Amino acid sequence: MVAIAVGLGALLLRAAAAWHPTPHSKAPNATAGEELFERAVAAVRGCAAQDDAYLSCALGTEAGAWDFHFHRFGPAQITNPTGRGGQLTLVEGFDVPHCTSARAPGRRIRRACPLAPRGFNDTEAVLLTHPWGGNFQHYVFELLPRAWLAAELLRRARPDDAEPAFVVHLHKYRRTGFFADAARLAVGTEIELVVDQEGRGGFRNVWVPPYVVENFRSWSALGLKALRHMHAKAQETYVTRPPRPGTIVYFTRRDASAGKGRALVNEAELIEALAGRGARILDFSAFPTLGDRVRGLANYSVVVTPFGAGFANLVFAHPGARWLSVCPPTMCNSHERFFLDQLTSALGFRTGVQYTAATAARAVNDGGGGAGDPKNVPYSVDVPAVVRAVEGLARS
Ligand SMILES: *[C@@H]1O[C@H](CO)[C@@H](O)[C@H](O)[C@H]1NC(C)=O
Ligand SMILES: *[C@@H]1O[C@H](CO)[C@@H](O)[C@H](O)[C@H]1NC(C)=O
Ligand SMILES: *[C@@H]1O[C@H](CO)[C@@H](O)[C@H](O)[C@H]1NC(C)=O
Secondary structure: OHHHHHHHHHHHHHHHOOOOOOOOEOOOOOOOOHHHHHHHHHHHHHHHOOOOOEEEEEEEEEOOOEEEEEEEEOOEEEEOOOOOOOEEEEOOOOEEOOOOOOOOOOOOOOOOOOOOOOOOOOOEEEEEOOOOOOOHHHHHHHHHHHHHHHHHHHHHHOOOOOOOEEEEOOOHHHOOOHHHHHHHHHHOOOOEEHHHOOOOOOEOEEEEOOOOEEOOOEEOHHHHHHHHHHHHHHHHHHOOOOOOOOOEEEEOOOOOOOOOOOOEOOHHHHHHHHHHOOOEEEOHHHOOOHHHHHHHHOOOOEEEEEOOHHHHHHHHOOOOOEEEEEOOOOOOOHHHHHHHHHHHHHOOOOEOEEEOOHHHEEEOOOOOOOOOOOOOOOEEEOHHHHHHHHHHHHHO
């Protein structure tokens, strides 16, 4: 298995040699999603005129890939049966276990399912959940834009209606701090948690917003618009000055230790070299709240991080920052690069995410393996090559 993974790594490394390691610029895109959003507002207005137990509002189609449906379920209770995510139980007689899946949100299911207890009141809710639990990157790229979209669409389409409750799937221990703060920023108001819904009366209607991104695959313009607004709001709220030129921060990936998959085995050596050039060494968990994170990131003009979920922090970073991804030999393909280019362009970054040259990293056969994914091989980096790339960015 390891031999296969390393062999695959070598193969991909050769294929990767054609990538450009040099910084590139991308024009900011301040209009992504605008037109589609206006069409979606009109669609929700039309949709709200109906009064079924189950509505599927078609918000529009985006060039090819994306079809958007904003679902509304009639009298329903939000439950948390497995602890993995929120689920709806409809009072009127259908159960909707699939309401959280990406491609078929809210299929109408058999009527034979158990009924939720009566006792719902006249309040509406938006259910914000995802089927993969609390993984950071999924939360930022998938849940938050849906939260913004649901809140803004309903506000725009129904300015005279009461605000719904925004019920977010979060672990109990995340009710304070970054995750809850980010959800509040997305919806622009207070949130409730799925874990607190047990035993409560149901809601008159529950809305389930569409997915607007496929993790590291493609964006819908609606998702880009949502994150652009959240990003701008966070910067306005917390940041008073741009990063000072030449300030460098390195975010560690200590959690992926050797043998656990995609570990940077000589990270200690890289850290020492970067610290020697004045870089701060931090962990993203050093920022317990959203404000800490946004202000903390805005202190640095060069952000260096190993490839991974840390990219989602682009949404909280200053658009003047330059990001360098230390690339494992089997990662950072053109697909993921395009995905991040679109994001940084929509957020108004002057430069996108940049990558260390493919030759700066090599797979290491240390007896560890690709945890889950054969591309997750342990690797080491050419420290002087990474330091040169960082110094180049710090001067630019
Ligand atoms: C901005 O994004 C939209 C997608 O919403 C795309 O159609 C358009 O070409 C982009 N413009 C630029 C300058 O990248
Ligand atoms: C309606 O239900 C929601 C959620 O269960 C609850 O927060 C709210 O207080 C209830 N309102 C009334 C008037 O009972
Ligand atoms: C950012 O700068 C502020 C003000 O100088 C300082 O209080 C804070 O500790 C810094 N945070 C980080 C993470 O560098």
